[in-house]
Amino acid sequence: MTRPFDEHHLTPPLLEMRQVTQTYLLNRKSLLGARPSLTVLDNVSFDVRPGEAVGLVGESGSGKTTLTRILTGMEKPKQGHVFYNGADVWAGDGERWRNFRRSVQVVMQSPRSSLDPRMRIGLSLLEPLRALKIEGDHVARVHEVLDQVGMTRQALERYPHEFSGGQLQRIAIARALMPAPKVLIADEPVSALDVSIQAQVLNLLKDLVRELGLSLVFIAHDLSVVAYTTSRVSVMSAGRIVEVGKPLDLFTKPQAEATQNLVGAILTVEAGLAGNALA
Amino acid sequence: MTKPQTNRPDALEVQNLVVHNTVLTAVRGIDFTLPAGGRMGLVGESGSGKTLTALSLMGLLPMGWQANGTVRHDGVDLITQSDKAFSSRRGRTISMVFQDPLSSLDPVRRIGFQVSSVIRRHTKASKQEAEAQTLELFRQMSLPRPEQLMRAYPHEISGGQRQRVMIAMALACYPQLIIADEPTTALDVTVQKQVLRILNNAVQERGCALMMITHDLPIIAAMCDTVAVMYAGRIVEMGPVSEVFRAPRHHYTKGLLDSQPTMDNIALDGSSRLASIPGMVPPLHSLPRGCAFHPRCSAASDRCRAEVPQLETGQRRAACWHPIEAGADATVQAGVTA
């Protein structure tokens, strides 16, 4: 596949996966049979440059979350490599690994399952600093991050069940920001949020990219949300990247069938009022 | 869209519904009427009380929560019904589709059995008849390989398929009213449209009323005739969807509409910012005085900070001291690029 963004080749990627294939073994169908395997990522290359916001869209089950797990080092790819700052993260020493883990943070799909229900929010926010053994003024950092996501300090003393889904997702984003990452990977971070809050979070993500020079990998199945947030979008289908382009080009002249389906699935208020949204 | 039929009694008549526990009041006196065959959208932010409203209509409030007021359905007041009377109605004349179908299906029973059990519980159908009806429902839901699916367990099918099974179950006894609480929020957009289309057709064919709960305005626009906008436990605006969405009167409704990412307000060079409502929904234990929206409203006056605005009467109502007048802002539906 040719890459349409030659100008980007001038800046080396900050985080990159090259020709990654990931397979999982499934359960045996019979006692003696071989375990069948499923290829979830098929020779996928993907990268993000410093301060760049890239999008990843695709229907459910296409492999987006698996790609996230590989990019963050939660899973080792069966084939292929992951590079942070030009260095293979699976080949270096402990220091390289720690720097990579600290610099790449992820916001997961479901805030309720990513926060410990028995832990006060304040403690949950400190958790990544403890796990990564990061020193400094933790209290000041907590307050700074709460401000960034638009939550008040009262939240610190409360437990996850005392918040609505929308509030919890902002807390999850705050927690990902705690170690001051260089790359933020957001896996459908706004699909569970209310529209007005969605807009706040999308604006916040854009601000973080611009003001902190953060790189963003934004994953969603709603192309309009991704288009708003990123400047280069990859479309996934069945474990492959089938199209890469600027958001406007994907909207106006989608090439791959998967892209066309995603464009066709967008619902708008105007189409609804005109009575042809479900046509 | 289905026109409400005037000769049938209203599907739902809710008066001064209050839902509270010992310390908090989450729903603070709401009124609405849903005519037979009508389709109403209930929209609002997280925590605005949509789910508790729905659960109180179903008699399924969580432990410690209580509903007061009047909820008339099929000639009875649901609030004063005993649990036993409620459960005989649940699934028969009112049924509900939940946001998360996995948690509302029994993981260890085959889905065909679960749907046909609902049919047998509420009708005199034999086992064979109920199974035949279930199979027919699965076909109507465009579920693939319906015979095999009858024997599948919930975890063996995809999220979109599970939600269609839930809709099949909700339709099983020809209810007069279906309450759908965020039925597609957990689904992929491509599957979402299909599920909405199926729900839309099923409701239309049966002439049952629909109460669609969501924070997604395009879904309301696609599915409903009327809409009620909830904020902090109250209805702040109500009316025909086309009027409310084209010319919102309440500042919160307008804020919601302006926050929609549409192709009109996205400058695709990455420079645009979406309009958003500043601040957040106030916590129930410290609601602001007066209009609960005032800390987030650019039009707020001293009166807004002191007195609660009441919902206007008539077809097209807002609860606002300074409602937006039609024509005052010609760009309402297009969204704003700040």
Ligand SMILES: Nc1ncnc2c1ncn2[C@@H]1O[C@H](COP(=O)(O)OP(=O)(O)OP(=O)(O)O)[C@@H](O)[C@H]1O
């Ligand atoms: N079991 C509970 N204990 C304490 N507070 C609760 C409980 N259930 C709901 N609440 C509170 O009641 C209010 C309304 O909740 P409800 O779930 O009805 O809102 P919602 O609009 O459906 O929110 P969401 O979209 O996040 O589900 C919220 O402030 C919520 O925090």
Ligand SMILES: Nc1ncnc2c1ncn2[C@@H]1O[C@H](COP(=O)(O)OP(=O)(O)O)[C@@H](O)[C@H]1O
């Ligand atoms: N641990 C696993 N074992 C087996 N199959 C898996 C595993 N994780 C993911 N899959 C499968 O890989 C595919 C892609 O999954 P995922 O990355 O979660 O997709 P998405 O996030 O786009 O929904 C799906 O078909 C899924 O069932």
Ligand code: SF4
């Ligand atoms: S009553 Fe006042 S604060 Fe409330 S929405 Fe209307 S103008 Fe804004």
Ligand SMILES: [Mg+2]
């Ligand atoms: Mg996923």
Ligand SMILES: [Mg+2]
């Ligand atoms: Mg809810």
